[in-house]
Amino acid sequence: xxxxxxxxxxxxxxxxxxxxxxxxxxxxxxxxxxxxxxxxxxxxxxxxxxxxxxxxxxxxxxxxxxxxxxxxxxxxxxxxxxxxxxxxxxxxxxxxxxxxxxxxxxxxxxxxxxxxxxxxx
Amino acid sequence: xxxxxxxxxxxxxxxxxxxxxxxxxxxxxxxxxxxxxxxxxxxxxxxxxxxxxxxxxxxxxxxxxxxxxxxxxxxxxxxxxxxxxxxxxxxxxxxxxxxxxxxxxxxx
Numbered sequence: 001x002x003x004x005x006x007x008x009x010x011x012x013x014x015x016x017x018x019x020x021x022x023x024x025x026x027x028x029x030x031x032x033x034x035x036x037x038x039x040x041x042x043x044x045x046x047x048x049x050x051x052x053x054x055x056x057x058x059x060x061x062x063x064x065x066x067x068x069x070x071x072x073x074x075x076x077x078x079x080x081x082x083x084x085x086x087x088x089x090x091x092x093x094x095x096x097x098x099x100x101x102x103x104x105x106x107x108x109x110x111x112x113x114x115x116x117x118x119x120x121x
Numbered sequence: 122x123x124x125x126x127x128x129x130x131x132x133x134x135x136x137x138x139x140x141x142x143x144x145x146x147x148x149x150x151x152x153x154x155x156x157x158x159x160x161x162x163x164x165x166x167x168x169x170x171x172x173x174x175x176x177x178x179x180x181x182x183x184x185x186x187x188x189x190x191x192x193x194x195x196x197x198x199x200x201x202x203x204x205x206x207x208x209x210x211x212x213x214x215x216x217x218x219x220x221x222x223x224x225x226x227x228x229x
Binding site: 037 | 150158166175205209219220
């Protein structure tokens with residue numbers, strides 16, 4: 001079935017780095033956009049980044065630009081998020097999601113269950 | 122800060138109609154999508170492109186838009202509809218994605 005499964009979360013120290021992974025199955029990975037979205041404790045959903053299209057179009061939220069790097073490996077049907085210079089405010093549940101999009105909208109129709117990242121000394 | 126604004130909380134009596142709204146300048150140019158999010162679960166896409174419903178979403182959920190406001194209407198709210206609801210769209214420049222702050226729906 002159509003599925004996204006995140007991994008790579010855990011407890012990390014401020015200033016450190018992490019890489020989150022998202023394994024896709026049940027659909028053609030190459031044809032889609034993908035996003036990372038996070039939810040900090042007690043807060044709402046925050047879009048972080050997307051990647052997709054024939055030329056791997058990439059965009060980042062202003063709040064993470066310069067520290068976060070999104071990538072994907074089509075051969076492995078996997079999406080990644082590299083986070084450097086970790087801060088306490090990066091503590092959140094991180095979701096990957098498949099995007100369905102055209103010029104007028106960007107919606108996310110398949111979501112993973114999320115992976116929890118805690119940044120603390 | 123979010124470019125899309127939602128009321129933090131809304132309540133509805135069981136079986137009644139409720140409308141959840143989302144305001145933002147980007148909605149004049151781009152379509153809204155709506156998500157239901159329950160604690161400990163993945164968000165679920167309810168509506169995209171203002172008023173299209175993915176397969177499997179009950180038809181009591183509908184979307185509409187007017188100018189800078191998008192609305193999600195639940196016609197005949199059920200107990201299981203108690204959740205957080207989020208809108209999203211492209212940002213005003215069209216290249217980024219934004220979410221509203223979310224609305225907590227309580228079914229009385």
